[in-house]
Amino acid sequence: MEDRVAEPAQQRTQLLRQLSAHMPKILILSLVTIGFLIVLSITSKGNDDSANTFSGSVGVAMAGEKDDDFEAPMVLTAISEPYKTETSVTAARTNPIVLSYVSDQPDSNHESFEVIDIDKEESFFGLPKEYVALTFDDGPSTLTKQFVDILTEQKVAATFLFVGQKVGPNQDAVIYASEHGMAIGNHSWDHSLLPKDTPQDQSESLSKTNSVLESLTHKTVTLFRPPYGAVNNKLVSEVKKLNMKTLLWNRDPEDWNAKKPEDIIRYFHQVEAAGGVYVLHENKNTLEALPAILKHLKEKNLKFVIFK
Template sequence: MSASETDSTVMIELLSLGKGQDGYEIEVGLTDGNGYNIRILELDEYTYSQLNALGPFDSERVRLSLYPKWDPFRNIYYSTLIRMKSTFNETLYFACSQYYVSQLNELKAIERIVQAEETVPEHLQPSFRSEQVSSVADSTKERAKSVVKRRVGPVVLLALVCILLLLSPLSVDRALSVKNEEALEHSEIAEQPTASFPAPVLPQLNNAPDTVPLTPSAEPVVSPQASHKPQKQALPIEEVVIDKNKYTSKLPKGYVALSFDDGPSKYTQEIVDILVDHGVKATFLFIGKNAVHHPDEARYALAKGMSIGNHSWDHSKLTANSEVVNKANLAKASQALQKITGVPISLFRPPYGAIDAKVSRKAAEQQMKVLMWNRDTEDWRKKAPEELIQYFHSVDPSGAIFLMHEKKITVEALPEIIEYLKAKDLKFVIFK
């Protein structure tokens, strides 16, 4: 996954797929720091047939990638979607056309303009305002300058090549080779050769669905066996009181936040101890019925200075529920957490990031504020701690809210992750 992909704070959900009056259409729901809205995109017949072959999608949430890739071996673009069912997630690949890619690029350009003015906690604003885009017009100008730079770049490169040709043909060949490799490595989508698209759906890529349990089983409290190092000097931790009128999904540059979903579990105490040993804190989003099975872990996290929030009662897809059901779901989780910890619950993170105006309204009615993320580690699908550590090295952590889960691999990778972030001189924050 490229760094540019993880920078996106936009989540795109496939709502419906079909044929309209003027051709094929796809209805998508967009969630970002400014809220939730629905858009209709045109589809060509080729991409429609590839997506439709993976359906139907009626009874599950489907998250689309905003970053298709070019496959030079099959001579096609391809993209991914994640089907989120009640007990597991499944990643599927599909071929797509250049027109579909252009639709997504336009969508990303619009979202960049909309998100130009970032949501910043009030007490952090003075250090961040200098980095903000002052208006949509300014953002458009900056993107125009970027286009000019990209167009001027090849001219400068051509002039440089001409000079080097006179000096050393070998050095020119090496320079061009390195340049091409870097361009291929860092580009979001490689340029497509003029070629027709083949019809197959890439079935060989979809043979091994990824599964992940959503709710840990009720197990007795297990204290960590490994002895921890003597507690290091705690870093100054800032508490960010987030805006109740927006979805918080990012931080100013220079700040970072760790957040853990789906607990409490048998790993909660070990995660908390690692955080404390390294002098940092994090935000934990607890599932209500898990807290009933692991009350000591929930209390332990709070006692050690961690921030805790509501992640629903049962990790169900709230956008598929009625408002009456969601009201009861959120209230039941908050009441359980408050009874266990003795403190009111003011943070809410929707399972799967699935939220719309109705879900948001029920959270607000219960005095909770929505906390999202902009760096999804996907630790639940990693096979080894080294893969998770590598993820942190592959993205820009400044301004990030990292989404993690209470998993064994996460516990094993956490000490090195924290030391890496501390070496970047980032200020850790928790949310209130």
């Protein structure tokens, strides 16, 4: 009888010894499992918040968001010119900009092109899918006439945005572009970052530039292209007071940063051309790339437009 009572006791003792021997492994396995579940939970939450974290770190203005300090371009794009001390990245608009009207304006230099009268109540970024536009910033320069000659030879019109203080030594270039059917716009007086200026300084920059351009072209300047694409509601308000319209873009090959013409041409082949407003600059690589750019865009059977 005593042996039968002792036997279960011995079995319990052996079981306890076995559990004691394996307890560290069991604890380790449990801790690993709990740790894995905690990491998985944190990672899942991080993924849910990743868009907010990104937008907070680089200043992204989300689609449809109205901000007193910045207008959001149509596509995700960084500042398109080499302004290194301040960068802004902005997100896509979801609603297309409505044109005031579109009209055919052929002349002796061009087979057919159209003039887009854009709405001054909204900053303008892009076109309907059947259109395309080339815009050239930072002139006038010693290269302006060569740009105009290539465009005229190909019977294409483009929009040139000129910097006021560059007009003095390049007055003939401004006149030449205007006389050959190119649209002429205002790119500020000195290519400074205008949102940092007072409204009075903003107005003075635009007015001085308009004055020198209009004295040469004898046409009212109605277009404004903000340097670096930097614009806020206060600047847009000053633009409207001068009966002008803000013209931005939705295609940026960053030609100012290209090492060779082929870099620029490659961009045109990699993006959708339809509806594009391309921002380009008066430099040698862009000039050499222009014939190939025009050939590529013409193959798309798109209508070239200029703005007013």
